[in-house]
Amino acid sequence: MKLAAVVASAALAAAAVPAAAADLTGKEVFDRHCVHCHGAGDEMTGTQQLARTRGKDKALLAERDDLPAEYIRMIVRQGLKAMPAFVPSDLTDAQLQALAEYLAD
């Protein structure tokens, strides 16, 4: 029984597709984890809320250059009000570093 399960797993694994690549650039991390709230558009929760609280010129994270990398790392790991934190298994420290550098530039 156990052997059969292992054999079946191996057969499935051959056709399996990992949902996320291991190494991502900062832009790719943004597009995977952030863009659904912080992209451009009138339905985007993060963008809309930043426009209300910080002003429209600071609504789009990808267009800002006033966000220190350390601040970005802290908010991603701790969350901020409505925004929940991102766990290190799903968004690794290396990916977070790439994201922070991408947004800080």
Next chain:
Amino acid sequence: MAEPLPPGVTAEAMAGTLETFRRIVGKDWVFTGEQMVSYRDPYPVTNDDTRYRAHAAVAPASTEEVQEIVKAANAHGVPLWPVSRGKNFAYGGAAPVLSGSVVLDLSRMNRILEVNEKFGYALVEPGVSYFDLYNYIQSKGLKLWLDVPDPGWGSVMGNALDHGVGYTPYGDHFMMQCGMEVVLANGEVVRTGMGAMPGNNTWQLFKYGFGPYVDGIFSQSNFGVVTKMGIWLMPEPAGYKPYMITFDREEDVAEVIEILRPLRLNNVIQNAATIRSLVLDAAITATKSQYYSGTGPIPDSVARKIMADQQIGMWNFCGALYGPPPVADALWSVIRDAFAKVPGAKFYFEEDRKRRPDILIHRAETMRGVPKLTEFNFLNWAGGGGHIGFSPVSPTTGTDAMKQYRMVSDRVREYGFDYMGLLAIGFRELHHVTVIVYDKTNPDERARLDKVFNLLVQEAAAEGYGEYRTHIQYMDAIAGTYKWNDNALWKMHQAIKDALDPKGILAPGKSGIWPKHLREGRQP
């Protein structure tokens, strides 16, 4: 504060167990100390900072690693709290019921094992999100639709296991589940249904196999760790037309539900449609402060202003027509004529909605299975970012809908919150999901929320209404309301727990099911 230890586990035993976990998964995938901040409940209700705090997290990459972790946890009596992606927000996120538990974080098990267009199903691991599966299907050009809950970043598997609902004809996610792989507490792997037969090719096609149908006991439970799950996907229909019908008066909900019941039961309304209250829909596109600067719930005059501004009603019914245009046209004529009997009902298609952002334009995507995060906008309604769902189930009758609406809305308003409710229409029942949005940074508001939530649970139970799903803080309370015949059902759950997980290492306290050594003094 240091991350807490679970009851009965010494610091040395925990350290040794974590060292074993590091050998199994690699040192980069065991998280401790400051790293645990990400695993806390993002929307806590309690003001007691010691509750719902994990000690550590371990993130395996395979079923085999899960087996080894479970065996090690068993050897040392260390409780695990399995999460698929940990994004069951408003229900605790990745945080455990029992402080000191180690989160068994399955995010890295994110393989899409198969998507079958011919039969319409996918076989996925726990870490696969709705975004992942949607993007895969789009990239391959497959003619399949997902059914999504509101937030697209959650786990396809985790949502089904927690009895989540969506908005297409496949809206009852656990109903659409077919076949599981489960790691038991002793480390053994089981495949359910047809998956138990070597060489069988209907694991994702036929749920029941032979003998007892057991998949249900691995949902909302702590009897095993599900590592693979089949989910049926809807073939892309030949046509799609979303619509919205608005109703102007609070009391209309009774008549609307009476009209809905036969239409849904006969499949004239094909999808898991929803009726939403004014503020819940308004909060997708606006904030409270845009309309009202006072404290407490908005007054009626403000409600009327929002209705006029946003072209929405006191209640808003969003549905969709699926199928070839002649079929859709025929269904629409029946639906339109039925609801036209409600005075003041207004009918909209997408082309009738000019304002942006707009609720029907948003829902038009959700009802065809496009994963999004737009719904998170409502968290900003009052500015504090917290939310929780109170979700009793009732028959699809106007009397019940009105009674529940009065009970819940009066209470939440009495305690200073706006009523933000939706009625998710099943075939024979409705989930009355009331979202309470609160300022999570305000201890007084948290305490007020806790008080009204407990009151709601008890008042609903007194009228025979039970919740279908809940936040980690209220699992014991709600389990305690399912108490017919001297808690016979939860006694049976406990017997299963004791048989499958005698040391009680899997998710102690999930759904109010506690292992023997932690049961004393707890409900039921």
